[in-house]
Amino acid sequence: MRSTDSLIVRYIARRSVPFIQLYALYVLGHGEDGPGGGFQGGVIFASSFVLLGLANGWGYGRRAAPARLLDPLLPLGCLIYLGIGLAALLAGGAFLEYGALAGSDDPEVRRHWHHYGLIGIEVGVMVTVSAAMATLFFEMARPARVQARVDRVGEEADRA
Amino acid sequence: MPDAGGPLLPPAGPAAAVPGPAAFADVLGWLATHYNYAIYILLMMIGLYAVLAKGNLVKKVIGLNLLQTAVFLFYLSIGKIDGATAPVVWTDRPPGAEGVPYENPVPHVLMLTAIVVGVSVTAVALALVVRIREAYGTVDEGEILASDEAQEEAESARAEAQEAAADAAGARE
Amino acid sequence: MDAQLPALVIVVPLLAALLVPLAGRRAAWGLVALALLLAFAGCVRLLVRAHALPEGEAIRYALGGWAAPVGIEYVVDRLNALVLTMLSGVAFLVALWMRRSTAREIRPPAVTGYYSVFLLMAAGLMGITITGDVFNLYVFLEIASITAYVLIAMGRRRQALYAGYSYLILGSLGATFILLGIGHLYMATGTLAMADIAAVFAREPQLYDSSVIRTAFAFFTVGLALKMALFPLHGWQPGAYAEAPSATSVFLAATATKVSAYALYRVAFTVFGVRFLETGLPVVRDALLVMACSAIVVGPLLAIRQHDLKRLLAYSSVGQIGYVVLGLALHNADGLTGSFLHFWNHAAAKGALFCVAGALAYRAGTTQVAALKGLGRRAPLTAMLLTVAACSMVGVPLTAGFLTKWYLARGALEAGQWAVIPVLLASSLFTAVYAWRLLQLAWFADEDGPVAEDVPWSMRAPSLVLGAACLVLGVAPLALPVAQAAAEALL
Numbered sequence: 071m072r073s074t075d076s077l078i079v080r081y082i083a084r085r086s087v088p089f090i091q092l093y094a095l096y097v098l099g100h101g102e103d104g105p106g107g108g109f110q111g112g113v114i115f116a117s118s119f120v121l122l123g124l125a126n127g128w129g130y131g132r133r134a135a136p137a138r139l140l141d142p143l144l145p146l147g148c149l150i151y152l153g154i155g156l157a158a159l160l161a162g163g164a165f166l167e168y169g170a171l172a173g174s175d176d177p178e179v180r181r182h183w184h185h186y187g188l189i190g191i192e193v194g195v196m197v198t199v200s201a202a203m204a205t206l207f208f209e210m211a212r213p214a215r216v217q218a219r220v221d222r223v224g225e226e227a228d229r230a
Numbered sequence: 231m232p233d234a235g236g237p238l239l240p241p242a243g244p245a246a247a248v249p250g251p252a253a254f255a256d257v258l259g260w261l262a263t264h265y266n267y268a269i270y271i272l273l274m275m276i277g278l279y280a281v282l283a284k285g286n287l288v289k290k291v292i293g294l295n296l297l298q299t300a301v302f303l304f305y306l307s308i309g310k311i312d313g314a315t316a317p318v319v320w321t322d323r324p325p326g327a328e329g330v331p332y333e334n335p336v337p338h339v340l341m342l343t344a345i346v347v348g349v350s351v352t353a354v355a356l357a358l359v360v361r362i363r364e365a366y367g368t369v370d371e372g373e374i375l376a377s378d379e380a381q382e383e384a385e386s387a388r389a390e391a392q393e394a395a396a397d398a399a400g401a402r403e
Numbered sequence: 404m405d406a407q408l409p410a411l412v413i414v415v416p417l418l419a420a421l422l423v424p425l426a427g428r429r430a431a432w433g434l435v436a437l438a439l440l441l442a443f444a445g446c447v448r449l450l451v452r453a454h455a456l457p458e459g460e461a462i463r464y465a466l467g468g469w470a471a472p473v474g475i476e477y478v479v480d481r482l483n484a485l486v487l488t489m490l491s492g493v494a495f496l497v498a499l500w501m502r503r504s505t506a507r508e509i510r511p512p513a514v515t516g517y518y519s520v521f522l523l524m525a526a527g528l529m530g531i532t533i534t535g536d537v538f539n540l541y542v543f544l545e546i547a548s549i550t551a552y553v554l555i556a557m558g559r560r561r562q563a564l565y566a567g568y569s570y571l572i573l574g575s576l577g578a579t580f581i582l583l584g585i586g587h588l589y590m591a592t593g594t595l596a597m598a599d600i601a602a603v604f605a606r607e608p609q610l611y612d613s614s615v616i617r618t619a620f621a622f623f624t625v626g627l628a629l630k631m632a633l634f635p636l637h638g639w640q641p642g643a644y645a646e647a648p649s650a651t652s653v654f655l656a657a658t659a660t661k662v663s664a665y666a667l668y669r670v671a672f673t674v675f676g677v678r679f680l681e682t683g684l685p686v687v688r689d690a691l692l693v694m695a696c697s698a699i700v701v702g703p704l705l706a707i708r709q710h711d712l713k714r715l716l717a718y719s720s721v722g723q724i725g726y727v728v729l730g731l732a733l734h735n736a737d738g739l740t741g742s743f744l745h746f747w748n749h750a751a752a753k754g755a756l757f758c759v760a761g762a763l764a765y766r767a768g769t770t771q772v773a774a775l776k777g778l779g780r781r782a783p784l785t786a787m788l789l790t791v792a793a794c795s796m797v798g799v800p801l802t803a804g805f806l807t808k809w810y811l812a813r814g815a816l817e818a819g820q821w822a823v824i825p826v827l828l829a830s831s832l833f834t835a836v837y838a839w840r841l842l843q844l845a846w847f848a849d850e851d852g853p854v855a856e857d858v859p860w861s862m863r864a865p866s867l868v869l870g871a872a873c874l875v876l877g878v879a880p881l882a883l884p885v886a887q888a889a890a891e892a893l894l
Contacts, residue, residue, distance in 0.1 A: 167468035365561035
């Protein structure tokens with residue numbers, strides 16, 4: 071994928087990235103009591119990198135979201151999710167029963183902790199979803215010459 | 231349970247054996263009020279046709295996506311109530327207050343999950359198609375099968391030739 | 404911790420699946436084996452606890468503390484405790500077995516990914532089994548399916564890619580049908596929890612006459628029949644089993660289709676109720692009977708003319724799933740006992756046979772039947788394993804397979820389905836034909852060659868455990884009371 075010839079498109083795409091990401095965080099923050107949440111926020115967050123890749127070329131986008139950053143983030147988001155679930159379990163509740171994290175029986179305190187747990191889960195979902203969507207885009211759209219280089223490295227690793 | 235707003239199938243009139251104008255009007259009336267179910271069936275049939283009949287692997291994936299979209303439409307139709315609002319918690323006005331009905335949120339949530347599942351399946355399918363294209367040089371099912379068959383034949387011919395050679399060697403001994 | 408077991412047996416493999424890519428290549432395999440050992444121990448404990456409960460009760464676990472109709476509930480009763488134990492046990496043995504095999508068949512950079520996906524698939528299959536919510540069942544089904552597509556497509560030859568793709572298309576079609584079935588069920592009952600749906604049916608028996616409910620059941624049956632490769636919907640299976648890496652073949656063949664069969668049992672008996680099978684839509688029951696019987700005859704017939712050992716075993720699996728479904732069509736205590744016994748018996752026998760195929764691929768680099776020549780001299784233990792497992796497939800008395808056929812035959816007589824008896828006999832005959840071909844090559848075909856050439860002990864030991872299970876389950880009254888209790892609990 072080559073970058074576009076238009077300087078304006080390239081420039082605007084670069085400058086929109088922080089705004090798209092801020093909007094993604096806004097959508098994430100509203101997930102627990104309204105439309106929004108980790109899935110939607112994650113997809114919007116990833117779309118900023120997709121835009122960079124489309125407007126400024128595959129390599130430019132991939133440098134902003136490199137594989138060595140995204141690959142560990144993929145399981146990490148799920149681990150946040152499972153970790154909160156297991157923490158609730160260790161705190162004496164059921165798996166994913168966030169209220170138990172409070173460690174008290176006061177319904178008001180439990181309600182607060184329920185919200186904290188929910189937000190933590192949404193953050194975990196967002197990390198995995200945005201990393202997954204960006205990885206999907208960059209892996210599917212990988213130009214042939216990059217593919218050839220990756221294959222060569224893989225074959226060398228095979229031989230070693 | 232959400233009210234879909236009437237019977238789901240066109241009522242079978244007494245003249246069902248010989249469809250008269252009245253039965254025809256019944257079907258038309260059903261179509262006018264339940265057209266989303268008709269669209270769901272139509273979409274599903276198009277998707278099924280593409281999945282089963284198309285030889286191009288990418289088109290099959292598109293057919294699969296159509297099929298899934300049809301299912302989304304079906305689920306959302308179950309949860310739809312005429313004139314209802316979104317099931318969002320208003321701080322000043324709880325849902326259902328003043329007799330305002332709200333739509334069933336459960337099918338929406340289910341479909342959110344199904345969309346994620348659909349995206350995952352599509353991603354894996356497309357990744358496989360990319361790899362198939364690299365390995366076979368084509369995304370046409372017929373050509374792939376023909377290429378496999380040719381390879382198998384060549385292999386079995388080679389194996390037979392080796393066996394025959396071994397037998398001949400054994401006979402000489 | 405005991406109370407949390409239903410969640411932990413799913414969460415531990417999931418957690419390990421996420422840690423494996425972070426752990427690095429050296430620690431990965433140990434993590435897989437450890438997670439599956441813990442899951443197996445948990446499942447055995449659940450099996451014991453489920454049997455200690457009075458009949459009709461089950462271990463229930465509300466996820467997130469949300470009780471059943473609103474939240475998702477995990478339910479362990481006598482039937483799925485049996486399936487869970489089988490699943491986690493086979494997964495653990497395959498994990499032990501696969502280290503050397505994957506090292507040879509999978510490209511080194513992809514091995515940790517393979518382990519991770521393998522664990523995800525094990526967790527998905529166990530999730531299908533344990534859940535008490537129909538939509539959650541669909542989600543776990545898709546987790547298990549997507550991972551299976553990937554595990555198959557990682558085979559060495561390019562045909563594996565196309566096999567994985569074919570399975571993906573047909574599997575997604577089946578899953579979409581299941582999703583439609585769930586939608587129709589929800590449309591008529593307004594709930595997704597299995598126990599709650601059953602309660603609605605008990606309250607409003609007139610729902611059995613509703614066309615929406617009948618459509619739902621038809622969708623479930625067709626979708627799950629596609630996923631379990633029930634004849635004539637088995638098109639994806641031979642390619643998938645034959646082209647997949649050996650470890651995938653062992654695990655898939657021993658567990659995956661049986662879990663879909665379990666899902667059909669769960670939907671038919673727990674959700675719709677046994678009365679629906681008898682009065683609501685008997686045509687589906689009869690269709691299942693015909694499909695199961697055709698599978699039982701046609702599967703081994705097709706297997707006879709195969710030249711590739713893995714493809715031969717795959718066609719044999721087409722036949723064997725018929726035994727698992729037959730009990731559903733007969734729906735009496737003996738028939739169900741026979742089918743439930745087969746969950747364990749077939750997992751042991753087919754797992755052992757695919758281990759032999761994997762050993763062949765490891766040593767000879769091919770899975771052609773002809774490569775079995777002289778196995779008895781080169782690798783006597785592996786050849787013994789082949790013999791025992793093949794005998795169990797045929798149904799020789801004192802092996803596990805015999806018990807299955809015995810109870811299915813009794814169930815068929817009780818149900819007045821005399822035609823099933825010749826079907827079972829013919830199937831044993833056809834199975835004996837291909838089994839004899841394998842054994843004759845392994846023991847009596849003369850060939851000079853190196854003497855000791857068996858696979859390493861890390862592969863031999865787990866497969867021998869599976870082989871021993873074929874004998875132990877046939878002789879010791881171990882599985883029988885478990886299966887009988889599960890059958891009685893369902894009826």
